[in-house]
Amino acid sequence: MASTIFSTDTADGPPPHPHGPRLNQPIPVLGRLLFFAVLLGGALYAGISILADTSSVGESMSMGVLAFLAVALLVALCFEFVNGFHDTANAVATVIYTNSMPAPVAVIWSGVFNFLGVMFSSGAVAYTIVTLLPVDLLLHVGSGAGFAMIFALLTAAVLWNLATWYVGLPNSSSHALIGSILGVGFANQLISSGTGGTAGVDWGQAQKVLSSLLISPLIGFLGAMALLYAMKLLLKNPKLYRAPEGDVPPPRGIRALLIFTCTAVSFAHGGNDGQKGMGLIMLILIGCAPTAYALNRSMPVEATPAFVAQATQSAAIFEAHAGSATVSPSTARAVLESALKTKSASDPVVYAALGSVSRAVAAQLTAFGALKNVPPSATSGLRNDMYLVLDTSKLITKSADGAIAFSVEERKQLGSYQAGLEQGTRSIPVWVKIAVAIALGLGTMVGWKRIVVTVGERIGKSHLTYGMGAAAELMTAMTILLAERFGVPVSTTHILTSGVAGASVANGASLQGRTIRNMALAWVMTLPVVMLLSGVLYWLLLSAVRAAGTA
Numbered sequence: 001m002a003s004t005i006f007s008t009d010t011a012d013g014p015p016p017h018p019h020g021p022r023l024n025q026p027i028p029v030l031g032r033l034l035f036f037a038v039l040l041g042g043a044l045y046a047g048i049s050i051l052a053d054t055s056s057v058g059e060s061m062s063m064g065v066l067a068f069l070a071v072a073l074l075v076a077l078c079f080e081f082v083n084g085f086h087d088t089a090n091a092v093a094t095v096i097y098t099n100s101m102p103a104p105v106a107v108i109w110s111g112v113f114n115f116l117g118v119m120f121s122s123g124a125v126a127y128t129i130v131t132l133l134p135v136d137l138l139l140h141v142g143s144g145a146g147f148a149m150i151f152a153l154l155t156a157a158v159l160w161n162l163a164t165w166y167v168g169l170p171n172s173s174s175h176a177l178i179g180s181i182l183g184v185g186f187a188n189q190l191i192s193s194g195t196g197g198t199a200g201v202d203w204g205q206a207q208k209v210l211s212s213l214l215i216s217p218l219i220g221f222l223g224a225m226a227l228l229y230a231m232k233l234l235l236k237n238p239k240l241y242r243a244p245e246g247d248v249p250p251p252r253g254i255r256a257l258l259i260f261t262c263t264a265v266s267f268a269h270g271g272n273d274g275q276k277g278m279g280l281i282m283l284i285l286i287g288c289a290p291t292a293y294a295l296n297r298s299m300p301v302e303a304t305p306a307f308v309a310q311a312t313q314s315a316a317i318f319e320a321h322a323g324s325a326t327v328s329p330s331t332a333r334a335v336l337e338s339a340l341k342t343k344s345a346s347d348p349v350v351y352a353a354l355g356s357v358s359r360a361v362a363a364q365l366t367a368f369g370a371l372k373n374v375p376p377s378a379t380s381g382l383r384n385d386m387y388l389v390l391d392t393s394k395l396i397t398k399s400a401d402g403a404i405a406f407s408v409e410e411r412k413q414l415g416s417y418q419a420g421l422e423q424g425t426r427s428i429p430v431w432v433k434i435a436v437a438i439a440l441g442l443g444t445m446v447g448w449k450r451i452v453v454t455v456g457e458r459i460g461k462s463h464l465t466y467g468m469g470a471a472a473e474l475m476t477a478m479t480i481l482l483a484e485r486f487g488v489p490v491s492t493t494h495i496l497t498s499g500v501a502g503a504s505v506a507n508g509a510s511l512q513g514r515t516i517r518n519m520a521l522a523w524v525m526t527l528p529v530v531m532l533l534s535g536v537l538y539w540l541l542l543s544a545v546r547a548a549g550t551a
Helices: 030-057 064-085 089-096 103-119 124-130 134-139 145-165 173-192 201-234 254-286 301-322 329-344 350-369 377-398 400-406 407-425 429-444 449-457 466-486 493-507 513-547
Strands: none
Touching: 030 064, 030 134, 030 429, 064 089, 064 145, 064 173, 064 254, 064 429, 089 103, 089 254, 089 449, 089 466, 089 493, 103 254, 103 429, 124 173, 124 254, 134 145, 134 173, 134 329, 134 377, 145 173, 145 449, 145 513, 173 254, 173 301, 201 466, 201 493, 254 429, 254 466, 254 493, 301 350, 301 407, 329 350, 329 377, 350 377, 377 400, 377 407, 449 493, 466 493
């Protein structure tokens, strides 16, 4: 097993450049033992944490549920593991091919900063990706259909990542996962509503992804090309624009820059992509052990009165805008679920429903005294109520109609209420972060050579120079930070590989047409292929679940 995982064979294709880096250095036995020790330790830590969390709230799980939970978590962590050696290989290619860092050191360095990126992440992206899933499945994630959804989308994303990695093509794991989610949403709507229904798909998010697929490679290509041209005007040292000689490292300043940008890209990748796995793991935990994970039971008791007051005040605001419309609590939940499906919430009936469910939330918390006191029988219902109010109210306050209908003071009050709802329902245990960080970090250290060889040797027809590596990585780091600032979805993989292509052109080298065509095809095909794959897998799994009578 170890010899397979730590294989020193590179991808099929032309041999490395004669003065290229050494990629076949053997991994020491101690390193292999440490790798498997960390892997086993992470698995044991996760298992012990789950048992501790469930026993602390008196929740017991049958052996069947425990086995199902173990398999589901394994699939989710496999996604992050594959994500590590697929996406992060892009970050280390430039430092390896410019001799800034030896290959073994570079991948370990990148893995460590991927780990740290996950640990210091806020968790906000985790639930952003979750909200793209079909509403009815999110509300009943513990059902057979909910688990069919999770297995289908994770399996589809992992299979596509493995397929593109096998042929050495850089591809975005983020887009693969989003494509999987859209595929499941589309399939779920068709199955539940008959032909023609597409409300289960967030087409607004799909449009953003499609736009980023088109724009981010252009930014990477043109930006890196312009940056290298600027470097040539300002930095006249000819060594910067020639291939490294043997194992000679770059000049001290450019080496420091390359290591810094590799570190920044690795840290940012961990902080962003690691959260996607966190969100899906939390869905699995909520479905298998709702008493322990559906609500944030660590929320301070003293915070409860303030939250109840926020819920009551927000209910009054919604009811004031509802006019004469009234909705009972039982009907209100269906109204909010429909509003989320159709992405249309600016309606007096929806306002009345929000007021009704908010008062129900306030009443339950007043009766129980704190989230940690909510009994198992009421946990799932309260979590669903809080989820419906949170996402529907956000849909309203972020819309143009909401900005007109609600005053600045009212939106401020609703924002405070939404923050309380998030605190109560969207927590991520530390052990989940650690498990994902280990999977992503260790994944970085495995299987990286295929993508590294493609980025370093098969994009341009000349060897990667110091200047080319610096321009591509610096452009990638700047673009990711800028995208984070404006909330624009971009792909690290797309920007960096396109940046290498742009830097190659600026350095006077032509591109390898076959590689560029294959990369472009992989990028274009990701969404439709993964959507189809996840949709078919969901249909098959859902059919099996219904045949077994557990849907």
